[in-house]
Amino acid sequence: MPSREEVTYFGAGPALLPTDVLENAAKALLDYDHTGLGIAEHSHRSQHATDIINNAKADLASYLDIPDDYDILFMQGGGSGEFSATAYNLVGAWVTRKKAEILEQLGVKSEEDANQEELVSALKKAVESELKLDYLVTGSWSLKAYQEAGRLLGPEHTNIATDSRPINDGKFGKIPEESTWKLSKNPAMVYYCDNETVDGVEFPKFPDVLAPKADGTGPIVVADMSSNILSRRIPVKNFSVIFFGAQKNLGSTGVTVVVIKKSLLPPACPQPSPSLMRKLGLPIPPVVFSYETIAKNNSLYNTLSIFDVYIAGQVLKKLLKTFPDKVDGQQAIADKKAALIYGALEAHPDIYKIVPDKSARSRMNICFRVTKDNDTDKAEAYFLKLGTSFGLTGLKGHRSVGGIRASNYNCIPLAGAEKLVRFLHDFAQP
The missing domain is CATH 3.90.1150.10 (Aspartate Aminotransferase, domain 1)
Structure with a gap:
């Protein structure tokens, strides 16, 4: 049997991890920080867990130069879970913004001051005529994300702004010219996968057509960076949400990281109440997929795999030390x-x-x-x-x-x- 040193593993994920990180993690599994307990045995409510999360957040922010007006969440469910979470949360944010517009048109300061039937009726009309989620379908994973949004919201609320297959003999392998993209007017989000692992397609840079304007306005851009995060500099400020599974470049399978603009979280943008979303016929996210809930609890609303966060943190420390x-x-x-x-x-x-x-x-x-x-x-x-x-x-x-x-x-x-x-x-x- 070959030794670890004799093998170069090119698997797509779970991927290779630094040997010294694994060696340290193996020790931590038996005895973490001289506590007599392994890291997987410590409570996620302990100070040890909080410190591990906070250190990993700080190191990730340092490595990628994430601005202070972004929050970092550790979640579960993988990239596939985020197909749903992004749709749930960004639709909720869209409803919050649209409600504010309608309240201004009605000449009232708050939802409580409004005629509820009039407000809900106006919101329903807006949902039916305006709510769209745009997807750039350039590979298998962005296609799955688009399909999940259609399953949750209905195809009438999803839009394929661009599809690589017609220009590539029905397969993936190219990214259509930006001039051909058919973006919706003020979509709830524009979603793309920065690197498609199955098809070997990567965006060479941030799309020019999605870049913020001089006045700071622009589309709400969401990106899946599961397989190329930490491998190149990214213009974080151009994105509203970036998510990535840990198991490619960051760590082991078990945690998913979300980098989100604080302007999409309370107090700036509280999610609509479940009762309002039901009246509008829109889905309500499971609480573990609620960015608002996870952010409020510093990623510790439910039992997070602290061991996996620890490994990610050790990888980040090694990267910062190396580079x-x-x-x-x-x-x-x-x-x-x-x-x-x-x-x-x-x-x-x-x-x-x-x-x-x-x-x-x-x-x-x-x-x-x-x-x-x-x-x-x-x-x-x-x-x-x-x-x-x-x-x-x-x-x-x-x-x-x-x-x-x-x-x-x-x-x-x-x-x-x-x-x-x-x-x-x-x-x-x-």
Whole structure:
């Protein structure tokens, strides 16, 4: 059996973790901070848990330069849970804003002062005619998010502002030109997945059409960054909500992080009452998916997996220690690794076919097909078998699309990428 040092794991998630972080976590499982109890045994209501959460929040804010007018939440349910949570919470925020507009039109200062039937009637008309959630469908995960919103709200309230499939033979692999996007007027949110793990598609930068205007106004942008967070600098202020599962670049499976503008939380933007949402025919989020509730309780409304937050915190501390320039230092390495791997694939066009268009190639999930000897299935099976024998594992593509996928997450060292590059060159030889 190979040792940990002999294996370079390119799996798409759960992904590789730093060995020293795992070693420290193993010790903490037995005895955390000389307390005689393991970290998984301490109460989530303890000061130990609070300190772990607060330290992880502070380190994440430092590493990504998250402004003070954002809050950081640790939640559960993974990215799929956030497909629902973003729809629930952002629709609620839309209703709150729309209610304020209608109250102003009615000439009253508060909901209590308004004629309730008149207010609800006006809100219902607004919901029916104006409520939209926009989705940029550029891969499997953004498609799932769009489908979940339609399931919760009804397709009449969801809008595919852009869809990659018509320009890519029914598959994903490109991002349509921004000039072709059909964005709604004042949508509750514009949602996109910054990096599509299944399809190997990554937005090269923040979309210009979604950027805030000079006066600070602009669309409410929500992004799933589960698979490329911590790998490059992001313009946090352009987003209203960013979420990411921990299990790619941050830590172990079990926690999901939400970075949210405080202007979407009380007191600036309290969620509508459940009774009002029912009158409007809109869904009410489960309490564990309520950003308002989770923020109010510093992520400790229910029993959070403190062990997983601890691992994420240890990864962040290691990143901050390794890179004095924070995320910029990690980005330089991520870009270099991706360039090396794509360069090796491009050097042998008769053997390797890179799946996504060059304009949208992911730096994190490098998807390609192997066509050696004109028998793709046989060639890929041999590629995977031979790669495993050289300690290159986790290279099988997603079950829905097949092929090969090298997930180039932060924990893949430069030496690991170089090892894969040598194998790609060697395999391509006659």
